[in-house]
Amino acid sequence: MNYSELDEGESYRSSIVEALNRALCHYDEATANHSVRTGTLAGRLAIRLDLDRLDRTLIVQAGIVHDLGKLAIRLAVLHKTGSLTADERIEMECHSRIGAEILLGISPDLAPVAVGIGSHHERWDGTGYPDGLAGEEIPMLGRVLAVADVYDALTNTRAYRNWKYTPDAALGYVEDHAGTEFDPKVVAAMLDLLRP
Numbered sequence: 001m002n003y004s005e006l007d008e009g010e011s012y013r014s015s016i017v018e019a020l021n022r023a024l025c026h027y028d029e030a031t032a033n034h035s036v037r038t039g040t041l042a043g044r045l046a047i048r049l050d051l052d053r054l055d056r057t058l059i060v061q062a063g064i065v066h067d068l069g070k071l072a073i074r075l076a077v078l079h080k081t082g083s084l085t086a087d088e089r090i091e092m093e094c095h096s097r098i099g100a101e102i103l104l105g106i107s108p109d110l111a112p113v114a115v116g117i118g119s120h121h122e123r124w125d126g127t128g129y130p131d132g133l134a135g136e137e138i139p140m141l142g143r144v145l146a147v148a149d150v151y152d153a154l155t156n157t158r159a160y161r162n163w164k165y166t167p168d169a170a171l172g173y174v175e176d177h178a179g180t181e182f183d184p185k186v187v188a189a190m191l192d193l194l195r196p
Helices: 003-027 029-048 054-063 069-072 086-093 093-108 107-121 140-153 167-176 182-195
Strands: none
Touching: 003 054, 003 086, 003 093, 029 054, 029 093, 029 140, 029 182, 054 069, 054 107, 054 140, 069 167, 086 093, 093 107, 107 140, 107 182, 140 167, 140 182
């Protein structure tokens, strides 16, 4: 492998990811901040899972822009404090596919990052979206992002709720959903990481 080409590709992707996160920050700062935290935690999980250097980098990059598709979601829906209507839920569930499409529209070099974005709402049991993938059909990037995304969402306030889980309660949620919502292997790594 030519590591100079790898580094050049990483630098290119990182520059675009940072620019896109800044754009998201101008649209919805809370989502952009959540994305950075998700990317950071996903990177720590990737290390705990002993993924290779490139996959660790891709997971961090994907985490930082995993909610990029929310640029296409109306702020009234993003910030709604009550339950979403059926139409609003459909609109919200489009964000992972839209985010992946945005990246692919910029450059095919972003395809590995787009894979993570497009699959971070798939569920281990096959009931997620957008494609209803199950188990190991879900790319590893998406499986890692799913756990990091939910943990961060639970441990921080959101537009639709002004309370948050304690870190231990959020870990309990993740643990309780291993094998249904989340990859059990990723959950075990998360517990190992955050419950030493």
